Amino acid sequence: MPTNKIVGENTEQGLHAKFHLQHPTSRFALNVDLTLPDNGVTAIFGQSGSGKTTLLRCIAGLEKAQQGHFVMKGETWQSDSFFLATHKRPLGYVFQEPSLFPHLTAKGNLDYAIKRSGIPLPADLYDQVIDLMGIESILKNNSQQLSGGEKQRVAIARALLIQPKLLLMDEPLASLDNARKQEILPYLEKLKSTLNTPILYVSHSVEEVMRLADHVVLMEDGEVATQGQVEEVFSQLTSPLLFNNNTGVIWQGQIVEQDEKWHLSKVSCAGSDLWIRNNGDSIGQQVRVRILATDVSLTLTRHEDSSILNRLSVTVLDIVADKDPAMALVRLQTEKNTLIARLTYLSVDHLALVAGKVLWAQIKSVALVR
Template identity: 55%
Template sequence: MPDNIRARFHIAFPSERGQSFCLDVDAMLPGSGIIAIFGHSGSGKTTLLRCIAGLQKIDRGRLIVNGETWQDEKNFLPTHKRQLGYVFQEASLFPHLCGRDNLEYALKRSGGHCQPKMVQRVIALMGIEPVLDRYPDQMSGGERQRVAIARALLIRPRLLLMDEPLASLDMARKQEILPYLERLRAEFAIPILYVSHSMYEVARLADYLLVLDKGRVAAQGAVSDVLSQLNLPLGFGEEAGVVLTGKVLERDSRWHLVRIGFSGGELWLPDNSDLGKEALRVRILARDVSLALEARDDTSVLNRLPVEVCEIGAGSNEATALVRLKCGDSYIIASLTRKSLARLRIEPGMKVWAQIKSAAIVQ
């Protein structure tokens, strides 16, 4: 059975105040992991999710989920028959039911196919045992959202849809819930379509990235590949940067630093006791990368990597440019002023040194 999701939708919405919108998407997505759907407001992210859920019925659509046809020219599987879970921006728990009874509702929807071990596994995964006897108005925003995610999982979905699930939370609550979403990705082999306009969430969680711009696919692919592209029409502005995967090689307890290895070399970054020996992600923002023609030791920058200039593209304004750099088997991006480019005579094919501040690396 094919392990992928084929989604093809075309729908034009009537003009409102002289503006019209058309969703025209044809994408082949992986059948597992977190697939982030990213784009600015009005790009069609939620509309695409509603089409996949069957909440937006259109004539010109085709959806195949891991070998099972949910919609084509002749068939349309209604939402209640699609084996999916849906998590909205707001937790949408039943206010008159406590956390445990909200989960019971999901168990009934699963037709009794969810075993007690599975229930306990989900409760432990989302860390919600202490709040099961509370009502939604007695929970924090993060707790409500974790219960909502658990409820969606207990339906035993073949596909989990998440529409900006952290958008209504403050930064502290977001930081609280992100580790649970990482565990969810690691422990459940189901595809998760995760709509977001937060590049931080995308970089931390996503395995695959679909970028929408004005209802159309602007880019798609592995998150590391897409984020290193310079020619995306919407750009990422000050959030332009890449995601690297590496593992802990050494801890320096004296200076509270950790050394990680990745396919392009090694990096030092501030130690975090939560970092283990397994694969971890590091996000490097383009604005925190500078270039030098030679390796220098008389600098405060700890991370200096030999790289090759691959491409030079437009920056976030007329004064800046983005430079794509090959580093081993990986890519990083630097944001430089055009004056610096001219002064150093940076051109594609040149071998230079990338300098990255350890404090600037976002875990």
Template identity: 40%
Template sequence: MIDFDFHLERGAFTLQLASRIPGNGITALFGRSGCGKTTLLRCIAGLERRVRGHLHMQGEVWQDQQCFLRPEQRAIGYVFQEGRLFPHLSVQRNLEYGLRRIPASQRRIEFAEVVELLGLRELVKRLPNELSGGQRQRVAIGRALLTCPQVLLMDEPLAALDAISKAEIMPYLERLHGELAIPVLLVSHSLEEVSRLADHMLLLDGGRLRAEGPLLQMLTRTDLPLAHSDNASAVLEAKVLNNTDDHMSELVCGGGHRLLISRENVVPGQEVRARILARDVAVALEPPTASSVSNCLPVRILEISDDPHPGHVLLRLDLDGQALLSRITRRSRERLALAPDMKAYALIKGITLN
């Protein structure tokens, strides 16, 4: 558990944040630019000496009224937007720089483990200028991990990458999610990245904590701006059943409901996240008898709320304990006489696997 209560004043900006973050998995720090995400990371890293309050890291006191550990005394790994590798050192020597900071008796992760985890075996002899952006970030993450941190801080690690490099590094970040036993704090402006990687979310606004909770719940809370954005979505936890002969894959989610997606090379038995945009979910009162939409799931309407677009409404739907969002027109809502607690069918036009 990461327990903190920070107060920091810097000119016209005030950070006033308190939370208890889970001691494992990935916690996303999300919000508009200038809301305090990077400042919060700097407070945890000990880089903001004027911050008041306390920080307890996995039961250890890093800061309170009597104690303030300097940055070099805090067991953190810090990954910035740019890799910040030493340009004159090979990948191997960049990685070993992190390893040398930790006595052998205190190492919790070894060089070979990091190389395997991040797919760096073929890169260890190269110099940083011989790497792609995604490869450089993988090396930067590896160097941070080899300091054996109690927490890994990642400040928009994908922001400086192009689409190809992001696609390259994302599977390795997902492996961190599944295989690391240390908490990760991830700053991101991308709801798609957060939906794919995070378990928990802190939503910041103007230096304050607006809301926090498990990611899947936060995405579909209609009292928060996430559910009303253009890319509003829900995430279903599912498992791959099989790959079909017509280049589709079949998933099963909560309640035994099955989904078909146009996706190849997923492994049967693999646990996945299915991200479904609100704009890709239509609603019907009866299952269609002839339709090009492959996925039709029985749901119950939990609530209907206004949408930023005056001609639309947002529906929150229950699928056996998991939530979906659907953005439809007001005209459709009135034509179907939709109301909370009604049973209906969600027609899902598009699914992205995380």
């Protein structure tokens, strides 16, 4: 597989979406004004009913907002006086259900999409997409014979082969069981690193967002609660959506050392070194790690007589209440990263924690996200 980007050309920067949509049959209203990156994966994240899918449908033109404005890399798709029909918008859309034609083979579904697009296919693009999604061995299979994960991979390939300028993915893993999700996630990670087309990815799964997203838009009640780089959004303590057992932070790092005897790898994350289980990654590889707040404990002094390998000097930034009245979330600053610890208020009182206090964080577990 070539390392060059395979689909899409970046000619102008920025995606701007501004929509006001009031559904006539419900009290729900969408009110958003967003400027988004024109590369990488932007996750539209939030609980059911927060407006994630409605936003995606407005961008696709499947919902016509009473007031709408959308510009894609300098190209207007919707304004007060103009509305580009959905079928004329250069986008690919992957739904929860693959919606393949049941009477066609996997290859037949792909060929039909290419024919319908009317866009000449570059010489090597077909083979690149097939290789990217790992579907060469199932091309001749009837779509009804495919597993759920295989169907979704074919659906993604179909969306790529129409050569979209924007790829919309509406909870593409929601209908799959956990085994099928774990099967397809590596393909989505590969897609992200290979595609030169911005992806808007709707999800309410913290795991998917942490693994795939570069930028996150957090939706609540039809509005944008916050947005930013994935590391920034998940280190904030202002949204109730982040207050649960998944509360934690994401750090970007690089494998700098391997201990073959103990099967461990050292990850350097902006000055903070962490030992993680060796997952076969090579030295120099860029990785993303996830640290849950429940896996962080605090001590006033550095403990060498502990089974916990990862110990960092930290400074308390602030303390906020958790949903559980017995618990608090403590935001901490390492040298260059933010960390969150979930502690009982009894522990907060016992350690006399206040903003500015310097102490030690012990990280019990570090998960390699990618």
